[in-house]
Amino acid sequence: MVVSTINLTYDNVYVNKDGKLPTRSSFDKELLTALCKNQIVSTKAYNMLPGSIRRDVTSTHKVEPTIGITIDEIDGLTDLLIVVRSIDDCKGKKFRFDRFRLITKQGEIELWIRQRN
Numbered sequence: 001m002v003v004s005t006i007n008l009t010y011d012n013v014y015v016n017k018d019g020k021l022p023t024r025s026s027f028d029k030e031l032l033t034a035l036c037k038n039q040i041v042s043t044k045a046y047n048m049l050p051g052s053i054r055r056d057v058t059s060t061h062k063v064e065p066t067i068g069i070t071i072d073e074i075d076g077l078t079d080l081l082i083v084v085r086s087i088d089d090c091k092g093k094k095f096r097f098d099r100f101r102l103i104t105k106q107g108e109i110e111l112w113i114r115q116r117n
Contacts, residue, residue: 004073004081005028009088013092013093015093017090023086023087032053038057039057040059042069045073080112081112099114
């Protein structure tokens with residue numbers, strides 16, 4: 001099972017028009033760090049991660065990642081998606097939940113699972 005997390009506004013924006021991520025919750029980096037520990041990430045994902053997380057992951061292009069970091073990986077690989085909502089209100093690129101179904105939410109945290117045909 002591939003578990004991933006994404007930080008989104010309530011309008012599902014993951015990056016604003018200026019190329020910046022929405023403001024993260026105080027616990028979001030700790031959550032990402034815990035999920036990434038001892039995981040395999042793509043080379044592209046590795047380059048996106050902060051150094052404090054890079055030291056706990058393996059980067060390769062030879063095998064499928066065990067955690068989705070990029071939008072394409074989250075959309076294509078993730079079975080369980082943890083969404084952390086930002087209070088920011090901005091326009092930008094939106095994540096589409098076409099392949100996922102919301103199973104629960106509490107406050108700023110939502111759990112989504114991949115829809116099976």
